[in-house]
Amino acid sequence: MTLADRRLLHEIVVVVVLKLAVLVVLWNAFVRDERVTVDAARVASQVSAMPSPSSPASATTGDRHGQ
Numbered sequence: 001m002t003l004a005d006r007r008l009l010h011e012i013v014v015v016v017v018l019k020l021a022v023l024v025v026l027w028n029a030f031v032r033d034e035r036v037t038v039d040a041a042r043v044a045s046q047v048s049a050m051p052s053p054s055s056p057a058s059a060t061t062g063d064r065h066g067q
Contacts, residue, residue, distance in 0.1 A: 001009075
């Protein structure tokens with residue numbers, strides 16, 4: 001490993017460590033204390049209101065992509 005390779009590796013490691021430190025600081029400042037309450041009745045109403053997935057027959061219409 002040449003001197004230039006070692007210097008590049010050192011710089012990359014320093015940048016990655018600094019980015020991780022910034023992410024930890026931002027997470028602690030803005031995200032750590034946030035909580036989301038989940039109401040089971042509301043989740044059930046949202047899930048039941050979702051449209052059903054398309055049928056397999058409609059998935060076969062369209063281009064065959066070279067088949």
